[in-house]
Amino acid sequence: MTRKMDLPRIEKAVREILVAIGDDPARPGLRDTPARVARMYEELFAGLHEDPERHLETTFDENHHELVVLRDIPFNSMCEHHLMPFEGKAHIAYIPGGQIVGLSKLARIVDSYARRPQVQERLTGQVADLLAAKVHVLGCAVIIEAVHTCMTCRGVKKPGSVMVTSALRGTLHSNASTRAEALTLLRGRGARD
Numbered sequence: 064m065t066r067k068m069d070l071p072r073i074e075k076a077v078r079e080i081l082v083a084i085g086d087d088p089a090r091p092g093l094r095d096t097p098a099r100v101a102r103m104y105e106e107l108f109a110g111l112h113e114d115p116e117r118h119l120e121t122t123f124d125e126n127h128h129e130l131v132v133l134r135d136i137p138f139n140s141m142c143e144h145h146l147m148p149f150e151g152k153a154h155i156a157y158i159p160g161g162q163i164v165g166l167s168k169l170a171r172i173v174d175s176y177a178r179r180p181q182v183q184e185r186l187t188g189q190v191a192d193l194l195a196a197k198v199h200v201l202g203c204a205v206i207i208e209a210v211h212t213c214m215t216c217r218g219v220k221k222p223g224s225v226m227v228t229s230a231l232r233g234t235l236h237s238n239a240s241t242r243a244e245a246l247t248l249l250r251g252r253g254a255r256d
């Protein structure tokens with residue numbers, strides 16, 4: 064596999080940051096840090112070089128037009144404003160428009176979009192848009208709950224605060240009773256633990 068990222072360049076940049084903050088990148092504890100961070104970034108940002116649509120290559124024809132709900136999909140991502148992690152759970156509900164998606168694929172789609180510099184609002188919308196555009200769902204709802212370390216470790220320092228975002232498409236946007244049913248299922252026990 065050819066590398067899509069320039070690891071030596073990341074290492075150089077990390078070493079530069081260590082110098083800039085006034086530490087010594089040559090001291091034993093930091094010696095391997097630039098290389099370690101480079102390998103970690105390669106993993107955390109792998110989604111940049113991945114097409115989330117590839118997880119939709121296999122869908123199943125199914126004449127099911129009721130809600131399908133997948134709750135508590137764990138994910139972690141990187142806040143693009145601070146390059147600090149945010150992590151939490153994604154909850155997805157959709158009403159198939161003729162095709163259903165393997166549950167593990169939904170989780171992979173979340174990961175694909177999460178593994179890049181992100182903001183939670185966009186991540187939520189991207190998952191919903193992909194389902195709406197490529198699976199031709201009648202409606203879908205994506206809710207993401209996450210803790211942002213850029214908020215818990217610095218600045219206003221509010222440990223425990225959880226950010227919740229939602230994206231509603233199709234009938235789950237336009238039909239109040241369908242939306243209410245989906246939101247009740249998405250908020251079932253466990254979603255808020």
Ligand SMILES: [Zn+2]
Pocket residue numbers: 142143144145146147211213214
């Ligand atoms: Zn941030």
